[in-house]
Amino acid sequence: MSTSIDFLLWVRGPGFDIALFIFVVGVLIRLLEVLILGRKADYSEPRGAELGAGLLTLVTRTAPEGGSFKRSPFTVVGGYIWHIGFLISLFLFVPHIELIDSVLGIRWPGIASNLVDAIAAVTIVTLVAMLFSRLTHPVKRFLSGPEDYLTWVVTFLPMLTGYLAYHRMIDPYPLVLGLHILSVELLMVLFPFTKLMHAFTFIIARWYNGAMAGRRGVQS
Amino acid sequence: MADDLKKLSMTLGESLRQQGVSRRGFLKYCAATASMMALPPTMVPAIAQALEKAKRPSVIWLSFQECTGCTESLTRSHSPSVENLIFDHISLDYHHTLQVASGDAAEAAREAAMHENEGKYIVVVDGSIPLANPGYSAIAGISNLQMLEETVAGAAAVVAVGSCAAFGGLPHANPNPTGAVSVGEIVKDKPVVNVSGCPPIPTVITGVLAHFLTFGSLPELDALGRPMVFFGQSIHDRCYRRPFYDKGLFAETFDDEGARKGWCLFRLGCKGPMTYNACATAKWNQGTSWPVESGHGCLGCSEPDFWDAGGFYNALSIPDSDLTRKTGYVVGAGVALGAAAGALNRSTRAKAAAQHETVTIDDLDKKS
Numbered sequence: 001m002s003t004s005i006d007f008l009l010w011v012r013g014p015g016f017d018i019a020l021f022i023f024v025v026g027v028l029i030r031l032l033e034v035l036i037l038g039r040k041a042d043y044s045e046p047r048g049a050e051l052g053a054g055l056l057t058l059v060t061r062t063a064p065e066g067g068s069f070k071r072s073p074f075t076v077v078g079g080y081i082w083h084i085g086f087l088i089s090l091f092l093f094v095p096h097i098e099l100i101d102s103v104l105g106i107r108w109p110g111i112a113s114n115l116v117d118a119i120a121a122v123t124i125v126t127l128v129a130m131l132f133s134r135l136t137h138p139v140k141r142f143l144s145g146p147e148d149y150l151t152w153v154v155t156f157l158p159m160l161t162g163y164l165a166y167h168r169m170i171d172p173y174p175l176v177l178g179l180h181i182l183s184v185e186l187l188m189v190l191f192p193f194t195k196l197m198h199a200f201t202f203i204i205a206r207w208y209n210g211a212m213a214g215r216r217g218v219q220s
Numbered sequence: 221m222a223d224d225l226k227k228l229s230m231t232l233g234e235s236l237r238q239q240g241v242s243r244r245g246f247l248k249y250c251a252a253t254a255s256m257m258a259l260p261p262t263m264v265p266a267i268a269q270a271l272e273k274a275k276r277p278s279v280i281w282l283s284f285q286e287c288t289g290c291t292e293s294l295t296r297s298h299s300p301s302v303e304n305l306i307f308d309h310i311s312l313d314y315h316h317t318l319q320v321a322s323g324d325a326a327e328a329a330r331e332a333a334m335h336e337n338e339g340k341y342i343v344v345v346d347g348s349i350p351l352a353n354p355g356y357s358a359i360a361g362i363s364n365l366q367m368l369e370e371t372v373a374g375a376a377a378v379v380a381v382g383s384c385a386a387f388g389g390l391p392h393a394n395p396n397p398t399g400a401v402s403v404g405e406i407v408k409d410k411p412v413v414n415v416s417g418c419p420p421i422p423t424v425i426t427g428v429l430a431h432f433l434t435f436g437s438l439p440e441l442d443a444l445g446r447p448m449v450f451f452g453q454s455i456h457d458r459c460y461r462r463p464f465y466d467k468g469l470f471a472e473t474f475d476d477e478g479a480r481k482g483w484c485l486f487r488l489g490c491k492g493p494m495t496y497n498a499c500a501t502a503k504w505n506q507g508t509s510w511p512v513e514s515g516h517g518c519l520g521c522s523e524p525d526f527w528d529a530g531g532f533y534n535a536l537s538i539p540d541s542d543l544t545r546k547t548g549y550v551v552g553a554g555v556a557l558g559a560a561a562g563a564l565n566r567s568t569r570a571k572a573a574a575q576h577e578t579v580t581i582d583d584l585d586k587k588s
Binding site for chain 1: 442443444454456457465466467468470486487493494496523524525528529530534535536537538539543544546547550551553554555557558559561562563565566569
């Protein structure tokens, strides 16, 4: 008998195991490749310290650069809104915290579910607006390739299915919950092989930029 | 004997009056039935009229691979109520658990009921049917499969009572040693109503029978063959602790502050969000309480394969496998593969550096 419960059990069981394996192994391989390869030895005499400047750049690059804000305020503001909304939905929704606790054994307090719901709604609307802007803005459209649209889809689907599941908009519930988990598994599987890796590599890139500038005694 | 015959030909209304049930009590039951089945109040007289005139339908109750919990739920639930009287006034012609001492006489009663009410009787089944070996479960030397097929052949409808009959239940749980299947997997040519639950709520079975008596048809069913009126909404949607879920207030252990304050039991493994049943509204033991009200999460007993749906005390959002151990292995594998890839890249780079030849302008001149 094939039912929505069977589907839910598959995505929660073997499906999640497969996705977790590809995600963790893929991310670790890509990170270790970058770290082990390292950078070329710099034989010049350092004019400043790498550590402080490197750490500082990790933080300062989080704030938008004035020029780009003036040129394309929509991209900057929209980007912040959906990134923050996505992270809140992912890390502060109680059922998600339960999942993280079961995988990593660490937990933190969540926030009210209906607050997450409102934030998720804003995030979904912003993501759609960002896609619309990408499709209509001539420069953004020129710069976008298939991978950009693919990463948009796999980021958008977990938000959409999560919203549908929370509001139980598809019957029966195990089906919509299963679809939500499956969409996250799709995200996990594609994550290491696409530009979604920036969620980890931004730390390395910012560190190298900051540390190099620090060594040369210039502002990063 | 004459009395018995008279009783058999009595309508439900006559029979209830003989039992001392007042007209007022009877109408009250009809009104409760109407509201339970989400029918408009204007239907109450129609229900009363139909039930009044209804002949007692013959019911054959078959028990297969089951624990008798369903029968317990229905027969010993609480002191007699109007529902019980209605239940008494179907003609329960065969129930092998209740008639176990009767031996051949019981089997003869089953066959007699089948012949006399050909095409009109209702078959109620609790328990799953083993297909791996008929010897796993047999009654009076007849295998469960054979008995079901024989009995259902002349039935008007089949009611699968309990999760074992509806979905295979505990016997069907992994690795399913007896090859247990549900009634619906065998009976394809008759209407089958699944009244799932472990056990199901007594009111639900009487509701289904009342619907059959009133309208002569079976109630509207959901995708899993369950009556929509009872299984149309999830436990979570009807849960009185739902506001705490929305506010993010959860009990984390069974004896913490949150548990004492009656907060949401999601973190303690409540399967309410995926479970469709009427517990939150119909409640148990004459409306006294239900699992969540008594401080324990829903197990999801009215859903297929609830035994295999992860630990009862794991939150619904947690994948059902030993993740912490698996994560350890996966991280180990990732680190090993990453280190290998890194080492390969380094050696490629070192090789490239070793093979690098310095070219001067003179060399290029010579070549050209």
